[in-house]
Amino acid sequence: MSEGANDRYRELWDIADEHLVRYRGDFYPLVVERAEGVYIYDQDGRAILDFSSGQMCATLGHNHPAVVGALKRASEKVIHLYTNMMSPMLVELADKLADLLPPSLQKSMFPNTGSESNEAALRMAKIHTGGYEVVGLSGSWHGQTVGAASSTYATGRKGHGPTLPGTMAIPAPNSYHCPIKHCAGKCDMTCLDVGFEMADRQSVGQYAAFIAEPVQGAGGVVIPPEGYFERAKEKCEERGMMMILDEAQTGLGRVGKNFAFEGMGIKPDILTLSKTLGAGVPLSATVTSSEIEESCYEKGFSYYTSHLSDPMPLEVGVSVLDVVVNEKLAERAAEMGPYVMKGLKELQARHEAIGDVRGVGLFIGVEFVKDRETKEAAPVFLKRLLARSLELGLNLIPASAEGISAVRLAPPLFVTRDQVDSALGILDQALGDCAKDLNSTE
Ligand SMILES: Cc1ncc(COP(=O)(O)O)c(C=O)c1O
16 A cells, blocks of 8 residues: 555555444454455455455445446436326336236335335234234344344444334244254254144234245355245234245345245235345335235325335336346356355365355355354354454455354355365465464453
């Protein structure tokens, strides 16, 4: 770094210390000046492979020309509107999304964040059923607004006041860490049966919804066994609950399909999309059937935010769907995923710290343990591994769930074999460099 650049870098950190709220621990020790494709570039112009796709959003890669073009077009036409006004982009996005979805999911609305898409879904479920109780999965992440946060069990619950009455968690189908200490290696879904039995005991007879991620992301890439969501759907129907599937991370290609529910033998009553729909621009969707939409409308459904239906993110969403379809992003993820998994399994054979490697498409979790028998988490090791990887040029996103030490590998879906090889090489070196820290406690 030149002396001038160094001064500017130091000055930025000084101002940050003075004026920024630290909302999730410390900021990473770099300043990102620009980003393109699979890379972000720091203050020294150093290229870093971004295997977190930003915050799991940039499936097209950073600053994809389709996204940049859409932002430019929108800024020359209309950026923002009164929420009850319609724009061509609103209709076009709803239409294009409907083309990708089954007949029971044809009605959409478009808030901005994943949290908001889930708030809207929960409000729909509540007004449609007349109930208010919501069952979620342990290890879940649905957002930070109060309804979504009430059904978020991965982390962040303590110290922020009460959650909504009527929200309950059942154990997630985590075969590596069976939450009811029952299965080993393969989930037999006892957790689902026991979970709903326990929920029934607590319920006051006012069920509204069951909300879940098809594959838990923040929970550490937790993949349910085959048939899990079919059984869960039966349980929802028996109880008159809406099934809300939150495909913030899994939607639009990442798992090797356009939507994860496509491989699950069921369709949700309400589907939410976010992160990947705007591919880096805040855009989300809440999608349901014509019947549920009609019922909600008749009962006075209201969900209204400042940027709902804003033309600028909608224009981006239309372009993103075009890229997803035309570039066959789901197929790319399905092809590249096994290559990454194979490389990670090879690393697992050489590095004791890797307890588990699991994934679907380009949504891959690697869990680190102090001991493969006890599966004890290694949080200090993980922190050092993330820092070392970043120093060497690879950004990985940790799972947020409490009690485990895992990372998600979720690169942009255009990632090449060479880029994967570089990332695995860096991870290999970082694992070796940090091996001495596996049992560290500070
Ligand atoms: C599955 C899932 N749902 C919802 C959200 C919340 O989205 P947002 O942060 O855009 O509100 C997240 C964010 O990480 C998520 O992973």
